[in-house]
Amino acid sequence: MKAIDALQAALAGEHAAVYLTGVLGAQASSSRQHALYAVLVDDYREHRRRRDELTVFIHDLGAVPVASEVTYDLPAQMTTAAELNDAALQLERRIAKTYGQLVENTAGAQRRWALVALNEVAVRQVVFRGPPEMFPGSH
Amino acid sequence: MLGGLGLGVLAVAGCSASSAPSAATTQPVPRRGGLPHDVTAAVELGSAILGAVRVIARVGSTYPALVRRLHPLVTMHEVHVTTLRQAVPGYVDRATTSPAPVTARNQAAALRLVADTERTLHDRLIAAAIAAESGRYARLFGSMSAAISQQLAAMPA
Numbered sequence: 588m589k590a591i592d593a594l595q596a597a598l599a600g601e602h603a604a605v606y607l608t609g610v611l612g613a614q615a616s617s618s619r620q621h622a623l624y625a626v627l628v629d630d631y632r633e634h635r636r637r638r639d640e641l642t643v644f645i646h647d648l649g650a651v652p653v654a655s656e657v658t659y660d661l662p663a664q665m666t667t668a669a670e671l672n673d674a675a676l677q678l679e680r681r682i683a684k685t686y687g688q689l690v691e692n693t694a695g696a697q698r699r700w701a702l703v704a705l706n707e708v709a710v711r712q713v714v715f716r717g718p719p720e721m722f723p724g725s726h
Numbered sequence: 727m728l729g730g731l732g733l734g735v736l737a738v739a740g741c742s743a744s745s746a747p748s749a750a751t752t753q754p755v756p757r758r759g760g761l762p763h764d765v766t767a768a769v770e771l772g773s774a775i776l777g778a779v780r781v782i783a784r785v786g787s788t789y790p791a792l793v794r795r796l797h798p799l800v801t802m803h804e805v806h807v808t809t810l811r812q813a814v815p816g817y818v819d820r821a822t823t824s825p826a827p828v829t830a831r832n833q834a835a836a837l838r839l840v841a842d843t844e845r846t847l848h849d850r851l852i853a854a855a856i857a858a859e860s861g862r863y864a865r866l867f868g869s870m871s872a873a874i875s876q877q878l879a880a881m882p883a
Contacts, residue, residue: 687868691864702868709873713880721802722866724868
């Protein structure tokens with residue numbers, strides 16, 4: 588895989604992540620589920636930041652950043668705090684793999700950035716009460 | 727589109743925490759094509775990991791109450807070293823010098839010592855991932871660094 592393709596894949600993943608974390612945050616109650624709401628809002632901001640940075644990287648390479656889909660399929664169960672948390676955890680696990688792929692297919696500053704992103708999303712899994720993995724972001 | 731991108735909200739819906747792949751199925755072992763530079767790095771990292779395990783063992787012998795809390799770290803390191811051994815043809819553990827005796831005055835200080843050791847190892851893995859000539863080794867080292875980040879995040883204060 589070429590670096591630009593891995594970057595585009597990561598951007599597409601962050602588009603989906605921004606969408607989903609926005610929906611999850613909207614579903615959570617800031618008063619009754621304050622802690623969950625706070626981490627979802629933080630998660631949304633982090634995904635949005637990385638989405639924007641990836642957009643700049645790709646643009647600087649002379650490519651057209653992949654656009655967001657109009658909408659995305661959502662998890663079937665997003666009612667309880669546990670369901671919202673689980674959806675966020677699965678999201679972080681999946682995007683960790685995308686960043687593992689980005690580490691594998693980039694070099695230099697781009698790989699350094701991807702490593703930071705991989706570590707960040709791995710820690711977010713723990714924030715969403717996921718057990719530590721042996722190889723986050725691996726195949 | 728989503729499925730091919732490795733991140734699908736639909737796919738997210740179909741997953742559960744219990745469906746997470748086991749460590750045995752997620753080891754990104756770059757069995758072939760490792761460049762000499764990367765092979766050297768893998769052996770050196772294996773030695774560094776064994777050094778970190780010895781620090782934990784020393785802490786555990788000084789403060790037995792911490793053994794259970796630090797067990798996940800040891801397990802992770804053992805899996806990582808096993809993976810490095812599998813990744814490098816003819817891998818031979820390098821001799822490691824014994825760590826200095828633990829001088830932590832109490833359990834909290836001992837945990838800080840372990841955390842500092844892990845952060846140092848984490849930084850070495852990041853540096854090795856950046857310098858790796860093979861993308862597969864870069865991903866392996868990067869994944870190992872992320873595993874340490876998770877352990878540190880989950881480590882009780």
